[in-house]
Amino acid sequence: MSDFTFSKREYNKHCLNEARQLASTQLNGMKRAISRTxxxxxxxxxxxxxxxRILGLSNADQARIRIxxxxxxxxxxxxxxxxxxxxxxxxSVEITSVFGKRTASVTTNLLSDAELTEAVQRSEGLARLAPENPEYLDEPGPQYYDAVDAYYDSTGEMEPDRLAGAMARAIRGAKEAGFVASAYVDVRAGSExxxxxxxxxxxxxxxGVALTLTVRAQNGSSSGWAGDESRDWNQIETGRIVADAVRKCREWQGKTALKAGLYDVVLEPTAVGMLMSRVMGAFDARSADEGRxxxxxxxxxxRIGEHLFSSSISLSSAPAHPxxxxPPFDGSGTPRRPESWIENGVLKNLSYSRFWAQKSGVEPRPSAANLIMRGGNVSLSDMIQSIRYGVLITRFWYIRGLNPRTIxxxxxxxxxxxxxxxGEISRPVNNFRFNQSLAEVLQNVEMLGQPIQVAAGENSSVGTPVIVPSLKVSSFNLASVSDAI
Amino acid sequence: MSIRQHISDRVEKDDRPPLFSLSRREFVKAAGYAGAGVVLAPALSAGCQVASHPTADPYELEMAFLALDEARSAGAAYADVRVQRTWSEGISTREQQITGVRYSDSYGIGVRVLVGGSWGFSGTRDLTHDAVARAAREATAIATANNKIAPQTTDLAPVDTYPEGNWVTPHDIDPFDVAVEEKADLLFQANAAALGVNGVRFVSSSINSVKENRLVVTSEGSVIQQGFVRISPGMNITAVSSDRTDFQSRGSVADPAGRGYEYVLGLDFPGNAARWGEEAVMKLSAKSVDPGLWDLVLHPSNLWLTIHENIGHPTELDRALGYEANYAGTSFLAPPGEVLNKFRYGPDFMQVVGNRTECGGCATCGWDDEGVPAFEWAIIKDGVFVNYQTTREQASWISDITGLSRSQGCAYGQSWASIPFQRMPNVSLLPNAKDDLSAEDVIAATDHGILIEGRGSYSIDQQRYNAQFAGQIFWEIRNGKKYQMLRDVAYVTRTPDFWASLAVIGGPQTYYMGATFGDGKGQPGQSNAVSHGCPISLFRNANIINTA
Structure with a gap:
């Protein structure tokens, strides 16, 4: 079998700050060069x-506008x-009107003066009718936010022919290998x-941009996937994606039977990202305080302050991560700052809504802006070498909750x-269903690779940024066999 | 009374006057698109009580024709335009407080064009002349560029044209006519009833309503105005053990429907909430299931989602041919030539239909987004797979096998900003045609089984083989009778094995439609609203796992 070392990316070659400086220099240069755009x-x-204009139409005690x-x-x-x-x-604009502790929101994309007046009046009418919300807190005044520039002209200026070109490249790569390409590029550019x-x-x-590619054998006997996601089109490595997806499809051909069971596993970064996105959702103080x-x-x-996971585990968020x-603010206007959720295996923080923070006597802390998992320096091939009998997993699908008490x-x-x-990849095997506590995964991590940004959304659209390493995890529960390809 | 009459009111023809006024009709004629095969009378309208039909807005019509003209002069061979406005309202509560009152209104136009064999799409919220013309030209430019990069052929199946089509979801009470206060009051009453149960600590509840106006105008001459109403009431009740070491929830107490507010009133949340609360508390002390082989009796409130996942999705033709391989996946029902009219899904008495006609169905409509009239057809007949779901483009892909020249009418775009593609119609398992068995009759058919009610955690692989489905409430059946409550139950199945194990189905008296607003597919992802009817059903020797 060929070498399964995860292909290195430019992203990993420089320290992030250097890359960021380089990018912003280029970015500023481009902005100047095409200032007419x-x-x-x-x-x-x-x-x-x-x-x-909308706030000027408001007759409510308080109002909040999101655009x-x-x-x-x-x-x-x-x-x-x-x-x-x-x-x-x-x-589209969301207008929230407030009378005392009564609130209601109206969202509309009809923006003439008359239509906005109607929308404001509708939100006020609904707010007057709505029962009081005892948890309502006054709208915040001016806040200090960190500066975050997340608009990359390289992405904003993507024209249809470039998108079609990326698809054509995927098709060409698959055809050359005798395979079939199914790919998607999603591009977003805008403001809030x-x-x-x-x-x-x-x-x-x-x-934001996400480019993902599934390459399948003509007769459907094998499938391979690769993808990238970034704010910056220049970070999307189309050539590597095509090569990786083709290689995966080629090497998974002739899959053989393997029984369900507990295995040592090597999870590639995309697989890790798909699991860690779910862990991120559990960092909520209120449901913890309420026993849920x-x-x-x-x-x-x-359990803030308790050592819950392997000491190698650190999970954090940083709105300015390159x-x-x-955005350096959440939907209520609360500043989003760099946050540490898990540090060296210890639960450091949970998120607090403005209401729950006030009730608990702490500062409000928005939910995770993005997910950054600290890595290690073990290469994928070294992880494989360390395993006597285990399974390498590219990515997951159809992940659904079983039990919030054990995540x-x-x-x-x-x-x-x-x-x-x-210590070697020996053969391609059938797919599996896993039933697994992610808390246990975080306890059973044995090795970590270098973190990279992954396309962790199941539908491959631009989503919450996820930056994670590959992991070696012991005792992963591959609970039943799936015949799917 | 026949089964079909018994289980639902069906959409029937009536002699309601046509929608468009003379001037609009003349506008349509003047636009000069109408060709052969024009059907002048509305093909369908509602069989249930409908207060009024939607009326097409003259300005929207003008913009739609402008878009068609622009697309045609830019080189499009075919175009369809959808002007769509969607209103939604959500009221949500927890315990005795409001957690949200939200209303939204989204309005825009989407233009889809065909140049050579390539599609292009552009949508905009800006309904000015300039913006609409620009969107039409942009869609055509995208299609033109794509056709240069990767030329291909596309054949659209023939369809009659409907220059005066109109349809509206049958409903008695427009949910947007019911005050927020009244909805909140109903939810608070229900929450109070649940909180009155000893052990219940948290309750959340909500009512989400959707109303939609869709105007579809095609370059072949169809002008179809439709109005949709959908509603989704929900409630989730959580009991926490006194030592805080455990909590259990009872959720998914009701399903969405393509109906008006009368549907919510009929569900009687306030009258039922205490029972649901008691079920949540009972789960705390219920016996954790012993894994192994059990007979399964699936209540329709659980089975509908299984049908959605392992009959609805694998019978989508685009999936079977690899068009969704990069996200939703492919299908075990492939290639078409080897499975159509050959693959045995289940026993002879298994009949599954696809339709957009069943009253109360979330996917029910008069026409799809390509102007194909709604109808009902067999997906599984006497246990054998006989038809995929198709759009106009897809029908030709397999017409040499199916002998069908027409689309099954499954084109749907979520909003004005989304390109229409193949989406699931209502897909339903018909009840026992010979014997109107009750739920008790079906339960009595097993000595060692588990009855599952409500949808729970659900997950299925990308070819729809390996499924693992849980539920809300689980009852051990011993010697033909409900014996004790169980918990931590999920069934793990391989689709063909699962349907082959179908042993007994209930009669029309047990038929019920479950539904979701969140049937996800496509890139960019789109949500489809869809219903699935089914009777209570017994499956032999299912593999049960313990999820604790």
Whole structure:
């Protein structure tokens, strides 16, 4: 079998700061060079003007305006043909009106003065009718936010022919190998803004792109996948994606039977990202305090401060993470700052909504902006070498919750599953369904690779950025066999 | 009364006056698209009570024709335009407080064109002349560019044209006519009833309503105005053990439907919430299931989702041919020539239909987004797989096998911003045609079984073989009777084995339609709303695991 070393990416060659500096220098240069090109979505001044116009129509005690605007474009191929391509433009505003503790929200993309007046009046009418929400807190005033630039013109200026070109390249690569390509590129460019009647204004422009490719054998006997996701089109390695997906499809051909059971596994970064996205969802103080979470202390409250996982595990978020940026504010206007959730295996923090923070006497802390898992320096091939009998997993599919008390999930392996024997990939094997506590996974991590940004969304659209390493995990429960290819 | 009359009201023809006024009709004629095969009378309209038909807005019509003209002059061989406005409203509560009152309104136009054999699509919220013309030209430019890069052929199956089509979801009470206060009051009453049960600690509940106007105009001459109403009431009740070491929830107490607010009233949340609360508390002390082989009695509130996952999805033709390989996956039902009219899904008495006509169905409509009229057809006949779900483009891909020249009418786009593609119609398992068995009759047919109610965790592989489905409430059946509550139950199946083990199905009296607003497929992902009817059913020797 060939070498399964995960192909190195430019991303890993430099320290992130250097890469970021380089990118922003290039970015600024490009912005200057093409200053005539208008970005997609409302500019900061347009968003300010629109939010002030709407706030000016308000007769409520307080109001909050959220604006999202921009363009989404895409191209798809399947069966070695370009199947669909297109794009859409939208601007929508959410108007939240407040009377005392009564609130209601109206979202509309109809923006004439008359239509906005009607929408404001509708939200006020609904708010007056709505029962009081005792958890409502006054709209925040001006806040300090970290500066985060997440709009990459390289992505914002993607034209339909470039998208179709990426699909054509995927088709060409698959055809040359005698395979069939099914690929998708999703591009978003736009902005979001938040304003309150108490003087808060927040604005964030961003782009995002995800390119994913499934390569299948003509007779459906094998399948391979590769993908990338970033804010910046220049980080998308089309050539590597094509080569990796073709290689996976080739090497998974002739899959053989392997029984269900507990295995040592090597999880490639995409597989890790798909699992860790679910862990991120459990970092909520309220459900912990209410006794409904893995992080609930049976004696009351949460388990913050407890050493729960392997000491190699650190999970954090950072809105300014290069190519994985998020807005430095959440939907309520609360600043999003770098956060540490798990540090060296210890639960450091959980997220607190404004209400739950006030009730608990702590600062509000928005939910994870993105997911950054600290890595190690073990290469994928070294992980494989360390395993006597185990399974290599490319990615997962159809992940669904089983038990929130143990953060247990089920799901299936997909697009490249291999047996490891005596430190080497020995043969391609059938897919599996896993039934596994992710808390146990975090306890059973034995080796970590270098973190990279992955396309962790099941439908391969641009989503929450996930930056994770490959992992070696012991005793992973591959609970039943799947015949699917 | 026949079974079909018994289980639902069906959409029937009536003699309602046509929708469009003279001037609009003349507009249509003036646009000059209508060709041969024009059907002047509305093909379908509602069989249930309908207050009024939707009326097409003259400005929307003008914009749709402008888009068609622009696309045609830019070189499109075919185009369809959808002007769509979607309103939604959500009221959500927890315990005795409101957690959200939300209303949204999204309006725009989407233009899909064919140049050579390549599709292009463009959507915009901006309904000015300039923006609509630009969107049409952009869609055509995308299709033109793609056809240059990867030329291909596309054959659209023939369809009659309907220059005056109109349809509206049958409903008695428009949910948007019911005050927020009234909805909140109903939810608070239900929450209070659940919280009155000793051990219940948390309750959340909600009512989500959707209303949609769709105008579809095709370059072949169809002008179809439809109005849709859908509603989704929900409730989740959580009991926490006194030592905080355990909690159990009872959720999925009701399903969405293509009906009005009368559906919510009929569900009587306030009257049923205490029972659901008691079930949540009972789960805390229920026996954890012994894994192994058990007979399964699946209540329709659980079985509908299984049908969705392992009959609905694998019978989508685009999946079977690899068109969704990069996300939703392919299908074990492939290639078509080897499975159509050959693959045995289940026993002879298994009849599964696809339709967009069943009253109350979330996917029910008058026409699909390509102007194909709604009808009902067999997917599984006497246990054998006989038809895939298709669109106009797809029908030709397998017409040499099926002998069908027409589309099954399964084109659907979620919003004005989404390109229409093949989406699931209502896919339903018909009840026992010979014997109107009750739920008790079906339970009595096993000595060692588990009855499952409600949808729980569910997951299935990308070719729809390996499925693992849980539920909400589990009862051990011993010697033909409900014996004790169980917990931590999931059934793991391989689709063909599962349906081969179907042993007994209930009669029309047990027929029930489950549904979801969230049938996900496509890239970019789109949500489809769809219903699945079925009777209570018994499966032999299912593999049961313990999920604790």
């Amino acid at each position: 208008k970005r997609h979505g409302l500019s900061e001044s347009e968003a300010t003007e629109l939010s002030e 999202s605007s921009g363009r989404r474009s895409f191209a798809r191929c399947a069966d070695n043909r370009l199947t669909t391509a297109g794009g859409s433009m939208d601007i 803004a938040l304003a309150t009647s108490n003087g808060l204004f927040a604005y964030h422009a961003s782009t 979470s893995y992080f609930s202390d049976p004696a009351g409250g949460s 190519y994985g940026e998020r 247990s999930y089920t799901g299936l392996t997909r697009d490249g599953t291999f047996l490891i024997e005596n």
